[in-house]
Amino acid sequence: MKTYYFDHAASSWPKPKEVVEAMSTCVLEYAANPGRGSHQMAVKASRTMFETRKQLAKLFHIANPNDISFSLNTTDALNLAIKGFIRENDHVICTSIEHNSVRRPLEYLRRTKQIEITYVQADREGKIDPAEVQKAFKANTRLFVCSHSSNLLGTIAPIEIIAEMCRAKGVRLLVDAAQTAGTVPIDVQAIGIDMLAFPGHKGLLGPQGTGGLYVHPDIELEPLIHGGTGSQSEAIDQPSVRPDRYESGTQNTPGLAGLNEGVKFILRETVEKIHHKEWMLTQRIMEGLLGMAGVEVLGPKLGENKTGIVSFRMNGIDASETAFILDQSFQIAVRAGFHCTPLGHETAGTTETGAVRASVGYFTNEEDVDHLIYAIGEIGKHYT
Structure with a gap:
């Protein structure tokens, strides 16, 4: 699997x-x-x-x-x-x-x-x-x-x-x-x-x-x-x-x-090629999540430069629970919680909730991204 x-x-x-x-x-x-x-x-x-x-x-x-x-x-x-x-x-x-x-x-x-x-x-x-x-x-x-x-x-x-x-x-x-x-x-x-x-x-x-x-x-x-x-x-x-x-x-x-x-x-x-590929993948994730009700995407806006990180939170469901469902039901490995940066969460306004972090790498592909978007959509339908 x-x-x-x-x-x-x-x-x-x-x-x-x-x-x-x-x-x-x-x-x-x-x-x-x-x-x-x-x-x-x-x-x-x-x-x-x-x-x-x-x-x-x-x-x-x-x-x-x-x-x-x-x-x-x-x-x-x-x-x-x-x-x-x-x-x-x-x-x-x-x-x-x-x-x-x-x-x-x-x-x-x-x-x-x-x-x-x-x-x-x-x-x-x-x-x-x-x-x-x-x-x-x-x-x-x-x-x-x-x-x-x-x-x-x-x-x-x-x-x-x-x-x-x-x-x-x-x-x-x-x-x-x-x-x-x-x-x-x-x-x-x-x-x-x-x-x-x-x-x-x-x-x-x-x-x-x-x-x-x-x-x-x-x-x-x-x-x-x-x-x-x-x-x-x-x-x-x-x-x-x-x-x-x-x-x-x-x-x-x-x-x-x-x-x-x-x-x-x-x-x-080349670093330039790697950065562009990861950026394109993050844009695909963001485009998928921004259309979902009850999902808040954190960080820079769509189209802006960033690294291969997309953090988000879902209304009505704990970040750790989201990550657990993604892992157990969809075989998706993400990080949830406070990511060793309480300062960052204070800045983002997520101190009370934490966040789910999906981060891509050079070997991530569009099929992986689409599966992540589908899974988050399913969680939104059934758990929020």
Whole structure:
């Protein structure tokens, strides 16, 4: 029985066959410890990791692949960037659509380092007014943290404009690319992104347990984790060289071998093609839902640019119940609830109800979308 998968915003599935094959080959043939030995298997593992860095650098237009440090996921990368950069009494700006992976580290630093935080208010569709951003800067502002796209609404932030403002103020820009890496074009040099946190398991089509952080060469972060790196082992302190300084312990070599193939797949297909396909699919979903009585579609309007996310709620039926019926009766996998973004729900006005989130991926097709629309229509007839 087919599963209609609409939870790509949480983790993409299925993966390209090249990803699976690369992981299997790594485990079977060279799953030694990268950077910890000079024998052939260890060297091949190290080369695979560096090849993955090179592919990511090509995708994001990063000059030096060694400015990319691998992480477990975007949350891991954001914690390193936020906690490793912000100092006591700094002022930080972010937005009212941020994920808890940004909000919680910031609020932790408010309690422990007495930092100031300004949340720039977005409108109900998740759109950010650059004029409001401009008003948020203070004399002690050191960092702007911005979700490139809302994981609830799919709204894409104007990071080019924000980056220009940050440069003018001497403020560093950290972009959370959890929903855009691999699906929306990102050029860190052209835009002026100082730090970019990204997942391997979503739009980059790699496995779970992979991700990374790009850090501008002029920025020095305080490492969160200290330990073995395979380099400068005689030193008491963490190595001074990148990426070793931020990569203590054994890395996920099979996962990174898979991620390497996922990024290669994207580069072949092109991000522009992927973004257009996902946008067309979201428009098809929205067109189907907007004609249904009792269904409210959240986020940008039909025809506007967004990522592959369509969130909605239905009158008279709980979001979790909707998701349960879709799963059990129609074999449709969606996400329901608060999506780890209470700020986003406050902004969208859905704090009391939550929302159902259907998110598409590169392997979603029109048949899948039509089945989703049909299923929601049936739920509307029988349960609302």
